[in-house]
Amino acid sequence: xxxxxxxxxxxxxxxxxxxxxxxxxxxxxxxxxxxxxxxxxxxxxxxxxxxxxxxxxxxxxxxxxxxxxxxxxxxxxxxxxxxxxxxxxxxxxxxxxxxxxxxxxxxxxxxxxxxxxxxxxxxxxxxxxxxxxxxxxxxxxxxxxxxxxxxxxxxxxxxxxxxxxxxxxxxxxxxxxxxxxxxxxxxxxxxxxxxxxxxxxxxxxxxxxxxxxxxxxxxxxxxxxxxxxxxxxxxxxxxxxxxxxxxxxxxxxxxxxxxxxxxxxxxxxxxxxxxxxxxxxxxxxxxxxxxxxxxxxxxxxxxxxxxxxxxxxxxx
Numbered sequence: 001x002x003x004x005x006x007x008x009x010x011x012x013x014x015x016x017x018x019x020x021x022x023x024x025x026x027x028x029x030x031x032x033x034x035x036x037x038x039x040x041x042x043x044x045x046x047x048x049x050x051x052x053x054x055x056x057x058x059x060x061x062x063x064x065x066x067x068x069x070x071x072x073x074x075x076x077x078x079x080x081x082x083x084x085x086x087x088x089x090x091x092x093x094x095x096x097x098x099x100x101x102x103x104x105x106x107x108x109x110x111x112x113x114x115x116x117x118x119x120x121x122x123x124x125x126x127x128x129x130x131x132x133x134x135x136x137x138x139x140x141x142x143x144x145x146x147x148x149x150x151x152x153x154x155x156x157x158x159x160x161x162x163x164x165x166x167x168x169x170x171x172x173x174x175x176x177x178x179x180x181x182x183x184x185x186x187x188x189x190x191x192x193x194x195x196x197x198x199x200x201x202x203x204x205x206x207x208x209x210x211x212x213x214x215x216x217x218x219x220x221x222x223x224x225x226x227x228x229x230x231x232x233x234x235x236x237x238x239x240x241x242x243x244x245x246x247x248x249x250x251x252x253x254x255x256x257x258x259x260x261x262x263x264x265x266x267x268x269x270x271x272x273x274x275x276x277x278x279x280x281x282x283x284x285x286x287x288x289x290x291x292x293x294x295x296x297x298x299x300x301x302x303x304x305x306x307x308x309x310x311x312x313x314x315x316x
Contacts, residue, residue: 003077011038011067012108016295018031036056037263039054041264044286046075047301051077053126054080058089064113098253116145122148122152129159133156136167140179153190164190165194166195166199192225195225197226200215210236217236233280241276243280245284251292258290289301
């Protein structure tokens with residue numbers, strides 16, 4: 001079976017306050033959700049009807065069991081989600097101060113199991129055969145995940161569409177200044193690069209959106225997607241086509257997870273063969289819908305919800 005999408009990277013448990021505008025010391029109740037960027041993207045694409053699997057690792061503990069159950073419940077194949085004895089499943093807390101302040105607190109010590117993905121355990125044939133393969137910058141932050149990520153990319157050799165989510169989390173790197181060479185190597189094997197302004201600057205040294213997109217194309221990708229926050233999203237491909245789409249108006253409740261919804265919808269649009277503008281409009285709408293909701297994974301929108309938001313020009 002060839003999957004529409006295989007993602008590889010982070011997984012964990014999100015423990016999000018059920019009260020907004022309240023600092024963590026005063027929060028009295030939390031909701032428990034599947035989290036982690038690569039896993040959220042997989043959920044978002046599955047919600048849009050795609051055949052999806054994720055490659056990651058959990059602790060051998062009850063939270064790990066919960067994540068398996070959650071993935072299956074969302075329709076994501078968990079066959080390549082394996083336990084790491086002795087390491088706890090990561091948890092992430094946040095604070096919710098709408099519209100634009102959502103501090104994150106990662107508990108990934110002494111080491112996150114998803115950084116223990118080993119190249120020798122990868123199903124390289126399945127990775128090569130997937131219509132889309134998605135990797136993240138966090139996967140490059142530590143061994144053996146770094147070698148596994150680069151080995152998977154090299155084996156795939158740009159078959160189908162290969163997406164590099166630049167996913168810059170400096171707190172995951174022992175030496176954040178050492179990241180760029182690994183990003184450069186990953187870009188050599190990538191057909192699509194996706195990142196916000198901070199992330200494209202880490203990858204290319206350039207922050208201006210159009211220049212950064214051109215730098216990503218020069219690095220070897222065929223499509224560069226630069227998320228510009230309040231200015232919307234810019235996409236430029238190697239054929240010279242471009243689209244710059246403004247964000248959808250939305251009352252933001254929790255901005256976390258919007259980028260992952262964008263990613264799942266981006267994959268859906270690429271697989272459907274949509275033009276750049278339609279793909280970006282739908283991806284923007286998916287992100288805006290999740291930003292209007294508290295949770296991440298379980299908030300991923302359906303095709304009808306995205307279409308309604310695009311048609312209305314706003315999230316109702």
